[in-house]
Amino acid sequence: MKIPGYITSILETLNGAGHEAYIVGGCVRDAMLKRTPSDWDVTTSAKPQEVQRLFRRTLPTGIEHGTVTVLMGKQKAEVTTYRIDGVYEDARHPKEVTFTSSLTEDLRRRDFTVNAMAYHPEEGLRDPFDGMADLEKGIIRAVGNARERFTEDALRVMRAFRFAAQLSFSVEEETYAAAKELAPNLKNISAERIRDELQKLICSPHPETVRELYRAGITALILPEFDLCMETPQNNPHHCMNVGEHIIATMCAIRADRLLRWTMLLHDIAKPETRTTDEKGIDHFYAHPEKGAETARRILRRMKLDNRTIKRATTLIRYHDMRLGNEAPVEVQIRKGMHAVGREDFPLLFEVVAADNAAKAPQLKERKEKELRDLREAYERVVARGDAVQLSELQVSGADLIEAGITDGPEIGEVLNAMLSDVLKRPEHNDRAFLLNASQLKQYRNAAEGKKNHGGRE
Ligand code: ATP
Ligand code: MG
16 A cells, blocks of 8 residues: 555654554545545544644644644644544534544444554554455445444435445445435534535536435435425426436536536426426426526525535526527527626536536437537637627726716616627627717617616616
């Protein structure tokens, strides 16, 4: 096993002072799987005060639980004293921890057998719960009694499926049954911690694992809107799956990017509430992108995602149904889309649409691909020509309007918007002399005035 130099030196320092020390948990699991560990954790018989004494630079990260962060140059590692977790309060945090001198006791408190292995460069693997066998079989199995372990800490229910998704493993039968039974205890876990696990799961190579969350009754608790999708059919020639299965297929079809996976998870979330069936028995989902953006905002807020991600995801959802309509020429639609979504995120819409198409009825594949190609080409023409799509790209500014005699602050903004609205349709109008020409300017002022009087509607 290839252990970084600073970790070896931490182990040597602890051993040199007469303590046991091993690398432990996720890093051992990942190294055994020949994956690159995200971080290296050390477990030791030394008490936290002793760890603080032995290293020059430390942080008391979780000192009451025995965790000290040791800083080595630019690197750092968490060093945790062997411990036994006391009684758990609210299926969440151990009320108290007891330090122990037994490595096996420390490994026993860990969640899954594959996470309960320790390794020392000279002693080799310490694996009292047979994690290696489960690693080889590709299964996630609780250490000891699964029902007890999930009762102690309900977050482990989410972690079981998250690790299965990340490692391409399956959840062992008894562990699965206990997870299903004890899932209701997730109500005691904070939204942030559930979100972190769900996010890791959907950003893994197996986002389809949300289907397992559904089957185990977990989405019913953390994302009930998804359950409705799994139970909403789409009797429509464009579709060949129910809404939930379609959502899953789109997540699998898009790259593992945080924003894009959340977007696909929620892009059709309003289909259940917008579904109507016509006299021919065909289902329609009118206005589901707009409604979906609203529902997604509510869900993402509940899950405590950051505001920027909420804004970007809901905007992509709002515009995910981009297609070649016949109301306006394609380049006009592209410019309006770029204006609404923003120059930076607009290209992501092509990825969203491609993923959405990949999960639709196969007989439409060629037509959809051609449509998307046409949209991309129109986009490339718009970009190459440098058409204006936002206020800052207009050839005139607020200062020009003041000079032209418009002194009312709000009106300046409204007139600029009227100009942009025209320029999105006719890019050749983005010309200083043209925009400020007296009769043209009058038209923009009238348009701005009219828009105001119509409650801002076009
Ligand atoms: P990741 O790659 O996500 O960091 P990890 O296995 O390192 O995976 P961490 O959350 O960093 O997971 O935890 C480190 C180790 O601590 C785990 O491998 C496990 O042994 C133990 N552990 C973490 N959370 C729990 C928990 N809720 N219950 C029991 N043991 C846990
Ligand atoms: Mg870790």
